[in-house]
Amino acid sequence: MSKDYAGDFCPVAKASEVFAQRWTPLVMRELLTGARRFNDLRNGVPLMSRALLAQRLKELEHAGIIETVPCAGRAGHEYRLTVAGLGFRPVIEALSLWGQVWGQGRVGPDDLNTTQLVWGMRHHAHRTDFPDRRLVVRFEFRGVRRTEMSRRVWWLVITRADMEVCVKYPGFAEDVLVRADLGAFTRVWLGYRGLRDALAEGSIEIEGKRSDVVAFERCVGLFAEPTVKKLRFEPVAV
Amino acid sequence: MSKDYAGDFCPVAKASEVFAQRWTPLVMRELLTGARRFNDLRNGVPLMSRALLAQRLKELEHAGIIETVPCAGRAGHEYRLTVAGLGFRPVIEALSLWGQVWGQGRVGPDDLNTTQLVWGMRHHAHRTDFPDRRLVVRFEFRGVRRTEMSRRVWWLVITRADMEVCVKYPGFAEDVLVRADLGAFTRVWLGYRGLRDALAEGSIEIEGKRSDVVAFERCVGLFAEPTVKKLRFEPVAV
């Protein structure tokens, strides 16, 4: 594999040799959004086999993109990007931007899943807009297909410091209730459609005190009109 | 192949699905630097088989990245990037920058070849520095390995309007003569080493009138000290 582009000294070839392997961009995406443990990565790329993920991690380590350190306390390792690995952030961001602008038509029903959506909201949350008080949001998704990776009900618990994802009732009163068709919500969250349209059409309903609803929409990044939003890939503790 | 990253709606996945295939980044690099004809592309990616190149071009067309139009006059087609295809320029530039900074150690002896080097000089020439008069440069490379794609002697004919690559004596008096070890020259051109060192060491010799030599170094982008230079990928007529 390392001699993939032998005969070519161009920097594009050298970078592509390590980066443009199957699954690797998605693994890098996960590492850049903060995944550290083997199973964090698995959650982010659930359809990749364990064996292949392990293989890719070895290749990335060999290429100097990540470092593997044994976990203190429990089994397994932590995988973290080296400086060279962090250097791929602009590549991921450029791919993401292309996907935002040109990839809309490629999102099919099979691509939808609530896990990725909810964790995506967390990874790309607008932290500067987090509220001073605790804000609890309950999601109930309709139109959910792939049952395995797709729970219907989720919670986000947003505080000044963090946004937590929960699959069980977190024990706090719910401030905002979102009932939405999964496809509609995904498209709005990606900026492919405006929230206004989806609300008007009824494919998304958001209930709660006006100020809470607004705060939620800000934190998560839901906009009234379609928007190409540059997703930022910055490590966030998982 | 199009269902490669099914289950993932993320824009990074959508972009990677079309872009992160084997050879595709290099094909895109060629298209972005102005290649239009099948054999232009072959020259740029000589180790890719014809069958595979044809297949990739079809995939790119199907993905809306390029348009194929029959050639008026002669056989074959022209392949040109669509607007969506041009959207990959930032991705290529980000990969190139990564390769500039982190890919140095990966350039092995087998990667060297004069064809790519000389055409690379043309593709990434500093057009704003082109001289008012005609400047003819003769190259004689030492340490050339892969004989097939690597002629030892080349000429560049630089005018106000263009930089032409020749494999035969162009018939004009030679203003600058470059004798150089291929590896040394490649590394200096990429900015991995400084020209000063290579000249001192004797691995590169440049002869000619001082002003001609300086003009040549400017046009091609040879710098006294190591430099990370951002290669620009802008279509240039071939």
Added chain:
DNA sequence: CAGTATCCGATGCGATACTG
């Protein structure tokens, strides 16, 4: 020149089972 068609060997990778 600008590809297409066919063959066939390498390997990529998914599935399954196993381990500390």
Added chain:
DNA sequence: CAGTATCGCATCGGATACTG
């Protein structure tokens, strides 16, 4: 949980030959 080992198939892609 955090991987490793093994198997077997599918497909990728290189080599060669053919075509308008």
